Amino acid sequence: MVEQSKPLLYFLVGIASVFIIIAGIRNLAFILNPILLSLVITITLLPLPAWFAKRGIPGWLSLVLTFLVVLAMIGLVLLIIFVGLAQLDEVLPTLRQTATSGAAAVTDPQGNVMGVQVTDITRTIEDFVASQRFTNVATAVISALFVGLSQAFLVMLIFAFMLSSALALPSSIRLGLRADHPLLKQAATLTEDVRRYITLTTALNFLVGIGNTILLLALGVDLALLWGLLSAFMGYIPAVGFWIAMIPPLLLAFVGDGPVVALLVFAGYVLINGTVENLVKPRMLGRELKISPAVVVIALFVWGWLLGAVGAILSTPLTLLILSILEGFDSSRWITVLLRTAGTGEVANTAEQQAAFGRVRGLWDRGVAVVRGDRPKPPDEG
Incomplete structure (x- = not known):
């Protein structure tokens, strides 16, 4: 009887451990977020000091130049944001007047558009934009921006220490590990996957931002550059x-230029962003990283729930890190086989896939046996 209860005990202990880890991650999100963000930035920019070093620049100077490049990029983004906010402050007083005239142009005397009562909806939007509530929202956004800047300072500080440590890591590793040690190969694969994803996503986001900016400029929407930058940044959050x-x-566009322009903005965004998100990006992720789009979407909600907005942005890199770690152990490699996709038929390994599905069937049989109180069969190792 005791022997039969052991599998159930192990199962319950495992489930409890998972919930404890999840609770710990959620409660420590304010500590983990800057560390994880700094780690991903370090992995992404690690080749840059090496590029400087190949051109004869000393190691300490290459580190300083890398840090200055990052600061310059952040400064450029902040400049665009602050200029956009200043322009927004100038645009707000004229929005109510243009919105009122635009609404009058498309409504009949009864306030209907194509038989639908929309006057109240339009008036609500107008009043919101022109009222103190919109100012309060804008103030809250600016306050959140300054909080984000303080967090960014912490991230940059951690990034500086991580980058300097990473540059010294190869020499220290060689003191204790062979050059062909499996751990070094696994670490190289891990960092390369994350770097490839960030590079790929950044390139696509840059193109999407340019496309959206051109669209908004063509339609005459105010602050087109700011909204293009916003779309490029939000592209790091998959799907949504x-x-x-x-x-x-x-x-x-709806308030300032009317529903027709707003409809064109909606159609243009769906065309540009939808094409990239649903056609280009999944195909490139499948070919370059061997990761399923379904896994990307699920990871978005899981990491977003655990770590908040930073978790949503880093959901795919964090998932790639976990997959790389799981691939380093024979007992967990079958999980990565299930979560990854071949993308192209060149790297598909049917034997591994069959073994992984066999492992899942074995675990299912064990779970059923535990629930029934039967003595479970050994798992199918494939």
């Missing part, structure tokens, strides 16, 4: 990022 980025220019 571009929907969030579309809301400000869509509302601004």
Whole structure:
């Protein structure tokens, strides 16, 4: 009887351990977020000091130049944001007048458009934009921006220490590990996957941001550069990022230029962003990183729930890190086989896939046996 109860005990202990780890991650999110963000930035920019070093620049100077490049990029982004906010402050007083005239142009005397009562909806949007509530929202956004800047300072500080440590890591590793040690190969694969994802996503986001900016400029929507930058940044959040980025220019177009322009903004965003998110990006992720789009979406909600906004942005890099770690152990490699996708038929390994599915069937049989109180069969190792 005691022997039969052991599998159930192990199962319950495992489930309890998972919940304890999840609770710990959620409660420590304010500590983990800057560390994880700094880690991903370090992995992404690690080749830059090496590029400087190949051109004869000393190691300490290459580190300083890398840090200055990052600061310059952040400064450029902040400049665009502050200029956009200043322009927004100038645009707000004229929005109510243009919104009122635009609404009058498309409504009949009864306030209907194509038989639908929309006067109240339009008036609500107008009043919100022109009222103190909109100012309060804008103030809250600016306050959140300054809080983010303080967090960014912490991230940059951690990044500086991580980058300097990473540059010294190869020489220290060689003191204790062979050059062909499996751990070094696994670490190289891990960092390369994350770097490839960030590079790929950044390139696509840059193109999407340019496309959205051109679209908004062509339609005459105010602050096109700011909204293009927002769409490029929100592109790091899979699946839902571009929907969030579309809301400000869509509302601004509706209030300032009317429903027709707003409809064109919506159609253009769906065409540009939808093509990248649903066609280009999944195909490139499948070919370059061997990761399923379904896993990307699930990871978005899981990491977003655990770590908040930073978790949503880093959901795919964190998932790639975990997959790389799992691939380093024979007992957990079958999990990565299930979560990854071949993307192209060149790297598909049917034997591994069959073994992974066999392992899942074995675990299912063990779970059923535990629930029934039977003596479980050994798991199918494939």
